Amino acid sequence: MRHPENSHRRGWFSSHLVSQLLLTAALASVAYAQETNNVRSVRISHVEGTVQILDDNGVVFDQAHANMPVTEQMHLKTGDDGRAEVQFEDGSVARITPNSAVNFNKLERTSEGSTITQVEATGGLTYYEFNNRGGTYSVRVGPYTVSATKSSIFRVAMDQNPAQVAVMHGSVHIDTGNDGGLDVQTSQTATLDRKDTSSYDVAQNITADSWDQWNSDRDQQLAQMGARATMARAMGGNPDEPAWSDLDYYGNWYDMPGYGMGWMPAGLGGGFDPFGSGYWGYYPSYGYTWISSYPWGWLPYHCGAWNFFNSAGWMWFPGNCGYGAFGNGWYPVATVWNCPPNYLLPKRPITPVRGPVHMPPQQALVAVGHSPVEVHPRITEGGKPIAPPIRFEGKTLSPMEASVQPKAPGPLGQSFSVASGYVAPVRGGSGTLPGEGVRGMYPSSGAIPSGGAPRNTAMPIAPRSTAMPASPRSVAAPPSYHTAPSAGGGGSSHYSAPSSSSSFSSGAHMSAPASSGAASSGASHAH
Structure with a gap:
């Protein structure tokens, strides 16, 4: 009942x-x-041939370029002649061969600063080298999840079903979803049926692929760039970021009296223009970001500040460089303190907004190229441009010598922290070190001259011929930041919020504390 x-x-x-x-x-x-x-931005570090950047709505950029950011939920797709490499903050890499595709499903960061990265292999042949220094990494292969249990190199072939995961170094764990999964060790290949997760096999060998050599060649190139490092990167929030190796390889560090450690590219001469060649690329997350055409053009354009000296030329000073998050060590464009006389900074395009407001049409890429400098540096036997001393305020300053030589550099090699013995200071809740800024770990006598935002000057911009979306994308409002109080009498720098202005200065600014020092000519003092 x-x-x-x-x-x-x-x-x-x-x-x-x-x-x-x-x-x-x-x-x-x-x-x-x-x-x-999920506000991480990781770097496309190498591009050859046809490479597209897409999202769930379609093509974002019909041609990718080195130094472009990749954000969560973006996809990379290569053509018949295309290949690409993406670097993560701890030096790990993902590489894509022709006629292949990957999705960046997760690019997250925890409150402790560690990263959570999930890539999805959706087609072709892709390579992964994960050292797991900065967080956890996994690759989705159909219904399976491949996780690196220790520093590992493996490739994923998706050309047909079943898919194959071949481990060249280290080991991975594959979650099958219906049992304890399986572990694949060095020189083993897992065959995975994407339609039936109970059907898989592990072979005790690896069949060589013609693209293995390209993957090894890229490893060798990155190892060469990271073989001789300076201690300058210790002033950053993440000294294992591979972009520091670009600066050590392509340029030199100088201890500038009153400024601290500054970097300048080698072999370019006095006519060098840091903004002479590049693009403005539109990202819905934070509007237009600067994409440099220089091979070292990642860190110097997304944190810190550029400054022009009459005697030495352009120089970049690190500040708040770490952890690669918008508003926490990564910005769409860096600050410029002072410019040469009559120099015009490229104007940042206006970001489209929602609502019935008359706005210029959104363009995926806006090219900038007003007298780029052709590079013909003198090269040493080791392959690095010769570093001359520079004159500043009546003194001769020699470049900082490389002092850190890892036993095994490269994506899976010895980290900078291990090779140098450097121990990172404890970070506060704001994500910045006390006093972190231009001076970093190398305080110099004197005070930093007053700087400020660059002048709001316009220049002609030639649009690049690229496929544009049919209608402007909706733009998420950027986070709101508050100016941090400067510490004491001007020994450290601080960052101010991105403004709503359409000028180049609409990115976040690292502002030099005021002092009695005089800036070089061409300085801009407008805030």
């Missing part, structure tokens, strides 16, 4: 339980959101 009352109670209990479970899940989701964020 049915008992309506008991049935009603069971129904109420079931509904109540479901409500409680939903509430618990919602609270857990909120807590997770507070502990993680």
Whole structure:
């Protein structure tokens, strides 16, 4: 016999339980959101041939360029002649061969600063070298998840079903979803049926592929660039970021009196223009970002500040460089303190906004090229441009010598921290070190001259012939930042919020504290 009352109670209990479970899940989701964020930007470090950047709405950039950022939920797709490499903050890399594609499903960061990275191999042949220094990495292969359990090199072939995961170094764990999964060791190949997760096999060998040599060649090139490092990168929030190796390889560091450690490219001469060649690329997350055409053009354009000296020329000073997050060590464009006389900075395009407002049409890429400098540096036997001393305020300054030589450089090689013995200071909740800025770990006598935002000057911009979206994308409003109080009497720098202006200065600014020093000619003092 049915008992309506008991049935009603069971129904109420079931509904109540479901409500409680939903509430618990919602609270857990909120807590997770507070502990993680997805504002990372990782770097495309190498491009050859046809490479597209897409998202779920279609093509974002019909041709990718080196130094372009990749954000969460973006896809990379190569053509018949295309190949690309993406670097992560700890030196790990993902590489894509012709006629291949990957999705960046997760690019997250926890409140402790570690990263959560999930890439999805969707076609062709891709390579992965994960050292797991800065966080956790995984690759989705159909219904499977491949995780690097230690420093590992493996490739994923998706040309046909079943897919293959070949481990060249280290080991990976493959989550099959219906059992304990399987572990694949060095020189083993897993065959994975993408339609049936209970059907898989592990072979005790690897079949060589013609693209293995390209992957090894890229490793050798990165190892060469990181073989001789200076201690200058220790002033950054993440000294293992591979972009520091670009600066050590292509340029030199000088201890500038009153400024601290500054970097300048080698072999370019006095006519060098840091903004002479590049693009403005439109990203829905934060508007137009600067994409430099120089091979070392990642860190110097997304943190710190450029400054022009009459005697030495252009020089870049690090500041708040770490952890690669918008608003926490990564910005769409760096600050410029002072310019040469009559120099015009390229104007940052206006970001489209929602609503019935008359706006210029959005362009995916806006090319900038007003007298780029052709590079003909003198090269040493080791392959690095010769570093001359420079004159500054009546003194001769020699470049900083390389002092850190890892035993095994490269994506899986010895980290800078291990090779140098450097121990990172404890970071505060704001994500910046106390006093972190231009001076970093190398305080010099004197004070930093007053700087400020660059002049709001316009220049002609030639649009690049690229496929544009049919209609402007919706733009997410950037986070709101508040100017940090400068410490003491001007020994450190601070960052100010991106403004709503359409000028080049609409990126975040690293502002030099005011002092009695005089800046070089061409300085801009407008805030």
